[in-house]
Amino acid sequence: MNSKHEMRLLEIAKRLTTFEEVALGYNEEEAYLESLRCLNCKTKPCVSACPVAIDIPRFIMKIKEKDITSAHHIITEANLLPGVCGRVCPQESQCESTCVRAIKGEAVAIGRLERYVADNYQGEAHPQVAKKDYQVAIIGSGPAGLACAGVLIEKGYTVTIYEAMHENGGVLVYGIPEFRLPKRIVKAEIETLKQMGVKFENNVVVGKTVLLEDLKQENDAIFIGTGAGLPKFMNIPGENYNGVLSANEFLTRMNLMKAYQEKYDTPLKKMTNVAVVGGGNVAMDAARSARRMGAHVYLIYRRGFQEMPARLEEIHHAQEEGIIFKNLTNPVAITANNEGRVTNIICQEMVLGEPDASGRRRPMAKEGSEVVFDVDTVIMAIGNYPNPLLRTSTSLVEYDKYNCLVVDENNKTTCDGIYGGGDVVTGAATVILAMGAGKKAAYAIDLYLQNGKER
Numbered sequence: 001m002n003s004k005h006e007m008r009l010l011e012i013a014k015r016l017t018t019f020e021e022v023a024l025g026y027n028e029e030e031a032y033l034e035s036l037r038c039l040n041c042k043t044k045p046c047v048s049a050c051p052v053a054i055d056i057p058r059f060i061m062k063i064k065e066k067d068i069t070s071a072h073h074i075i076t077e078a079n080l081l082p083g084v085c086g087r088v089c090p091q092e093s094q095c096e097s098t099c100v101r102a103i104k105g106e107a108v109a110i111g112r113l114e115r116y117v118a119d120n121y122q123g124e125a126h127p128q129v130a131k132k133d134y135q136v137a138i139i140g141s142g143p144a145g146l147a148c149a150g151v152l153i154e155k156g157y158t159v160t161i162y163e164a165m166h167e168n169g170g171v172l173v174y175g176i177p178e179f180r181l182p183k184r185i186v187k188a189e190i191e192t193l194k195q196m197g198v199k200f201e202n203n204v205v206v207g208k209t210v211l212l213e214d215l216k217q218e219n220d221a222i223f224i225g226t227g228a229g230l231p232k233f234m235n236i237p238g239e240n241y242n243g244v245l246s247a248n249e250f251l252t253r254m255n256l257m258k259a260y261q262e263k264y265d266t267p268l269k270k271m272t273n274v275a276v277v278g279g280g281n282v283a284m285d286a287a288r289s290a291r292r293m294g295a296h297v298y299l300i301y302r303r304g305f306q307e308m309p310a311r312l313e314e315i316h317h318a319q320e321e322g323i324i325f326k327n328l329t330n331p332v333a334i335t336a337n338n339e340g341r342v343t344n345i346i347c348q349e350m351v352l353g354e355p356d357a358s359g360r361r362r363p364m365a366k367e368g369s370e371v372v373f374d375v376d377t378v379i380m381a382i383g384n385y386p387n388p389l390l391r392t393s394t395s396l397v398e399y400d401k402y403n404c405l406v407v408d409e410n411n412k413t414t415c416d417g418i419y420g421g422g423d424v425v426t427g428a429a430t431v432i433l434a435m436g437a438g439k440k441a442a443y444a445i446d447l448y449l450q451n452g453k454e455r
């Protein structure tokens, strides 16, 4: 009773040759046994720790009763993407971190149970009829835009999502790899929104193919959920050589261009020895993807394991799959051959000093240390900024010096009728925080339109 029921995993040998999902989920018996661990506390601390406030004990009680339909309805009252969130939310630092069971053992496996319900629900979405005479444009089909759309369509608005890419889902489809979040799960959850009446306009880059000003004329309100898709680089010598990629570019090629499948013309050059720089989920995803393409992969991170922002589960899976962790190591230059192709990454060893503003111990270079790795590819996964494309095309809304959209406590921008949320406001964060922001903005949009737009 003190530990979570283990989730079955794809065997390691198979992981290295396919992009199949690694975590296999609970079966009925496992989910039932895990549900028995929930104490159904009166105070429900897990609910307050969930950014979208799913009534967690209530849905788990339904699993106990083997009533998946009711469990699904309870979750989707708060979260329209349970299959996604059950897989990628950092539950260990949110709902599960406050679970009373965790005082004397492990928290209830809330994420695994959420995923179990999503994967085993058989029902269909109910189509919504637009009852209100207002239309709302949403820019971006990532979790923020989808969550905003879900609330507004249920309230009877006409909702259209404008998306720059040919596929919907934002980072859920072009960032997070198939072995962690199968695209069919994202597609199915987006299909539910389509069935409910949300319209999607793809290949529309707002700020380029259509202006924000035009959307403002044609709609009663707008939500901006354009994410944080502009990669950061280190600004070290050699970052322009052939073979240096951002994790964004690498993962997008993998996910949307199927660079790993033989039947597709691979747009990625064969890689043998790869250095991935970074310690977050993006770095783990890039490293594990490169490994599946047959490469030896070094994960170069300037702090220690304890400071790594990636989910513990992802770090464990990466270790199992043979990623070579080079912690307390920081790149200072990349070298290349006469043709400009990467040959080495030169690093310094680091030591940890006092905690910095992030609360983590500050990495400092060890005098005179140098470590060199022979690599043909370097993938930078050190973070992202919001893309400035929309910003440079409009003066309707304000952005700060980091290209983050400026909003108030109700997610309203500096322009009446235009709201925003997700990574474009906070900088790169998490799926559930983006969804929470999208929902909050949707309630504010509803209030604004119900008050005759006079806020």
Ligand SMILES: Cc1cc2nc3c(=O)[nH]c(=O)nc-3n(C[C@H](O)[C@H](O)[C@H](O)COP(=O)(O)OP(=O)(O)OC[C@H]3O[C@@H](n4cnc5c(N)ncnc54)[C@H](O)[C@@H]3O)c2cc1C
Pocket: 088, 089, 090, 139, 140, 141, 142, 143, 144, 145, 162, 163, 164, 165, 169, 170, 171, 172, 175, 176, 177, 204, 205, 206, 207, 225, 226, 227, 228, 229, 251, 281, 282, 285, 387, 389, 390, 421, 422, 423, 424, 428, 429, 430, 431, 432, 434
């Ligand atoms: C590789 C990777 C792994 C991650 N792993 C996790 C994880 O395990 N758990 C977790 O919680 N979070 C994870 N994250 C973070 C999480 O995915 C993001 O915080 C979340 O997707 C942000 O949602 P969003 O809707 O704000 O933006 P996005 O998901 O970035 O969606 C924005 C959408 O807007 C579109 N867009 C941008 N500009 C325009 C425009 N001008 N016109 C029209 N459309 C536009 C984009 O094409 C995109 O589809 C990961 C991120 C990455 C990159």
